[in-house]
Amino acid sequence: xxxxxxxxxxxxxxxxGDFVVQRGLDFVVNKGDIFVVMGGxxxxxxxxxxALVGLQRPAAGSVLYSxxxxxxxxxxxxxxxxxxxxxxxxGGALWSSLTxxxxxxxxxxxxxxxxxxxxxxxxxxxxxxxxLAGFEDFYPSExxxxxxxxxxxxxxxxxxxxILVIDEPSSGLDPLTARRLDELxxxxxxxxxxxxxxxxxxxxxxxxxxxxxxxxxxxxxxMIATGHPQDALKNGPPEVRRFLSRGATT
Amino acid sequence: MRSEAAWQLDLRPADDPETLIIALARRWRIDQDxxxxxxxxxxxxxxxxxxxxxxxxxxxxxxxxxxxxSGISKRCADRGxxxxxxxxxxxxxxxxxxxxxxxxxxxxxxxxxxxGPFAQVGTATLEFFxxxxxxxxxxxxxxxxxxxxxxxxxxxxxRDLWLEIEEVGPRALPIVSxxxxxxGLILAYLGADQLRLVGAQIFIADLVAIGMVREIxxxxxxxxxxxxxxxxxxxxxxxxxVNEEIDAYQTLGISAIDFLVLPRMLALMLxxxxxxxxxxxxxxLAGLLVSLTIFDTGVxxxxxxxxxxxxxxxxxxxxxxxxxxxxxxxFAGCLRGMQCGRSAEAVGHAATSAVVTAMLLITIAASIxxxxxxxxxx
Numbered sequence: 001x002x003x004x005x006x007x008x009x010x011x012x013x014x015x016x017g018d019f020v021v022q023r024g025l026d027f028v029v030n031k032g033d034i035f036v037v038m039g040g041x042x043x044x045x046x047x048x049x050x051a052l053v054g055l056q057r058p059a060a061g062s063v064l065y066s067x068x069x070x071x072x073x074x075x076x077x078x079x080x081x082x083x084x085x086x087x088x089x090x091g092g093a094l095w096s097s098l099t100x101x102x103x104x105x106x107x108x109x110x111x112x113x114x115x116x117x118x119x120x121x122x123x124x125x126x127x128x129x130x131x132l133a134g135f136e137d138f139y140p141s142e143x144x145x146x147x148x149x150x151x152x153x154x155x156x157x158x159x160x161x162x163i164l165v166i167d168e169p170s171s172g173l174d175p176l177t178a179r180r181l182d183e184l185x186x187x188x189x190x191x192x193x194x195x196x197x198x199x200x201x202x203x204x205x206x207x208x209x210x211x212x213x214x215x216x217x218x219x220x221x222x223m224i225a226t227g228h229p230q231d232a233l234k235n236g237p238p239e240v241r242r243f244l245s246r247g248a249t250t
Numbered sequence: 251m252r253s254e255a256a257w258q259l260d261l262r263p264a265d266d267p268e269t270l271i272i273a274l275a276r277r278w279r280i281d282q283d284x285x286x287x288x289x290x291x292x293x294x295x296x297x298x299x300x301x302x303x304x305x306x307x308x309x310x311x312x313x314x315x316x317x318x319x320s321g322i323s324k325r326c327a328d329r330g331x332x333x334x335x336x337x338x339x340x341x342x343x344x345x346x347x348x349x350x351x352x353x354x355x356x357x358x359x360x361x362x363x364x365x366g367p368f369a370q371v372g373t374a375t376l377e378f379f380x381x382x383x384x385x386x387x388x389x390x391x392x393x394x395x396x397x398x399x400x401x402x403x404x405x406x407x408x409r410d411l412w413l414e415i416e417e418v419g420p421r422a423l424p425i426v427s428x429x430x431x432x433x434g435l436i437l438a439y440l441g442a443d444q445l446r447l448v449g450a451q452i453f454i455a456d457l458v459a460i461g462m463v464r465e466i467x468x469x470x471x472x473x474x475x476x477x478x479x480x481x482x483x484x485x486x487x488x489x490x491x492v493n494e495e496i497d498a499y500q501t502l503g504i505s506a507i508d509f510l511v512l513p514r515m516l517a518l519m520l521x522x523x524x525x526x527x528x529x530x531x532x533x534x535l536a537g538l539l540v541s542l543t544i545f546d547t548g549v550x551x552x553x554x555x556x557x558x559x560x561x562x563x564x565x566x567x568x569x570x571x572x573x574x575x576x577x578x579x580x581f582a583g584c585l586r587g588m589q590c591g592r593s594a595e596a597v598g599h600a601a602t603s604a605v606v607t608a609m610l611l612i613t614i615a616a617s618i619x620x621x622x623x624x625x626x627x628x
Contacts (some may be wrong), residue, residue, distance in 0.1 A: 050497075053501050055497050055500060078503075085501065087501045089494040090494070093498040094495070095498065097410070106504070107502050110502065110504055
C-alpha cells in the first residue's frame with residue numbers, strides 16, 4: 001500500500017443554488033474499508049454520494065481517488081476513474097428496457113470488448129452470486145424490490161470495481177433479506193478486497209458492517225463525527241449517540 | 251335541535267376575573283358540526299389572563315376536540331394568555347404536547363406569496379431565457395453524438411433502433427391514414443368550390459397533389475407523431491430519470507445521449523419522411539374520390555393531371571420537411587425527458603411540454619422552410 005489514500009475528500013461543500021446542504025467535509029476512506037455515511041433524513045447523504053460518483057459537481061472542495069482530483073480531471077481521466085467505481089442505486093436503477101443479463105452485460109461489453117460467450121459466462125456468475133441464477137431473461141419490471149436490488153448489485157460488481165458505492169442497501173427490504181445483503185457486502189470486501197462506501201441510516205447495517213464512518217448533521221450542515229461506528233456510539237457527540245441508539249441515550 | 255350525543259361548550263368565569271374556564275361536555279368528534287375556535291375570540295381578551303379546561307363531562311372525543319383546543323391555545327399564545335390544559339383527558343394532553351413539541355418552521359424559499367401579474371410575466375420571461383441555453387446545450391450534445399455516429403464511435407443497440415422504428419412507423423399507419431384522408435377531402439372540397447367558378451375543375455388534382463406533397467402531408471404527420479411519439483419519448487426518458495437509470499448510464503461513463511437519444515432521433519428522421527409520403531398518397535386518393543363524385547372526372551384524367559403537377563422537386567420539398575420535423579419531434583421529446591424532475595407529476599409535465607415544444611418548433615421550421623424554398627424558387 002502506498003502513502004496516498006484510496007479516497008480522500010477535502011473541504012467538500014455541496015449546495016443547491018444558495019442552499020448549502022453540507023460544508024467542510026474532510027475524510028479519508030482506506031482500501032478495504034466498509035465506510036458508512038450516516039445521518040438523518042435530508043442531511044445530504046445522497047447528495048454526498050452523487051458528488052463522490054461524479055453525478056453532481058460539488059460547490060467547492062475536491063474528491064480524490066488515489067490522489068487524482070476527480071472533478072478537475074480531463075474527461076478521459078474521469079472515465080477511467082468511473083471504471084473503478086461500481087454503484088448500487090437506491091431502487092436498483094436497472095435499465096428497464098434490458099433484461100437482467102443485458103443489464104449486467106452492458107458495462108462489461110462497454111469496457112472490455114470480451115467476446116459475447118465470455119461476457120455471458122461472467123454475467124451468469126455475477127447473477128448466481130447474488131442468488132438470481134435463472135432470472136437472466138427477466139425484465140426489471142417482473143422482479144420484486146429485493147431482487148431488483150440484488151440485480152443492481154450484480155451490475156455494480158460487473159467489472160470487479162475497486163470501490164463499490166451503495167445508496168441505502170436495506171431500504172425497502174425485509175430484515176432477513178437486508179441481512180443477507182449485508183453479508184454479501186462483507187463477503188465482497190473480505191474476498192475481493194473491495195472498498196465499500198455505504199450511504200445509510202439503517203442502524204443494524206451501520207453497526208454490524210461498518211468499520212469507519214462519518215455522521216452528517218442536518219442542523220449544523222457539516223460532519224460532526226468520524227471513526228468506527230461502535231466508537232461513535234460510545235464516545236461520539238450526543239447527537240450521534242442518540243442517532244445510533246434510536247434516542248435511548250441522552 | 252341537538253341530539254343527546256352532541257357537543258356542549260360552556261364558558262364559566264372562575265372565582266378570580268382573570269381566569270376563564272372552558273367547559274367541554276358530551277361528544278366532541280370530527281364528524282360533527284363543531285364550533286370554530288374563532289367563536290371565542292371576544293372572550294379571550296382583557297381581563298382574562300389564564301384559561302383552564304374542564305372536561306369532566308366529556309364522554310367521547312377525537313381530533314375534532316384537539317383542533318378546537320389547539321386553535322384556542324394558539325390564540326392565547328398570540329395574546330399572552332396562559333393555558334392550563336390539565337383539565338383535558340390525559341390522551342388529549344399528550345397528543346397536544348406532541349403537536350406543540352416542534353415549533354412551526356419558517357423554511358427558506360417557501361415564503362413566496364402570490365405574485366402580481368407583472369412579477370408573473372417577469373418570472374415566466376426569465377424562465378424562458380434560462381431554458382434557451384439548456385436547449386442549445388442539448389442540441390450541441392445531440393450534434394456531437396450524431397458526429398460520433400458518422401465516425402463510427404457512437405454506440406447503441408441496433409435492436410433499440412428497430413423497436414423504435416416499428417413503434418413510430420407501422421403502428422402509426424392507421425391514425426395517419428384516417429387524418430390524411432380527411433385532410434385530403436377537406437382540401438379537395440375547398441378547392442372545388444373556387445375552381446368551379448373559373449371552370450377549372452380538373453386543377454383540383456394539382457391543388458391536392460401539390461398541397462399534400464409539399465406542405466400538408468409533412469405537417470399533419472408531424473403533428474400526429476409529436477402527439478403520439480414525442481410525448482411517449484418524454485415519458486419514457488422521464489421515467490428513466492425518476493428511476494435513476496440515466497444516472498446509472500452516466501456513472502458508467504456510457505453516454506445516455508448515444509444510447510437513448512440517438513436511436514430515437516434516427517428512427518424519427520427515417521420514419522417521418524416515409525409516413526409523409528404515405529400521407530400524401532392517401533390525401534391524393536381522397537382528392538380523387540371527391541373529384542369523381544362531384545365533378546365526374548375520370549380516374550385516368552385525374553391521374554395524368556396529378557403526374558403532370560408533381561415533380562421530383564415537390565417530393566424533395568415534402569421529404570426534407572418530414573425529416574426536419576422528425577428531428578424536431580425527437581429532439582423536443584428527448585430534451586424534455588432528460589430535463590424531467592424526479593416525480594410522477596414531472597413526468598406528466600415533461601410529456602406535455604414535449605408536445606408543446608415540438609408543435610412550436612415545427613411551426614417555426616415550416617414557416618422558415620416555406621419562405622426559403624419560395625425565395626430559392628424550388
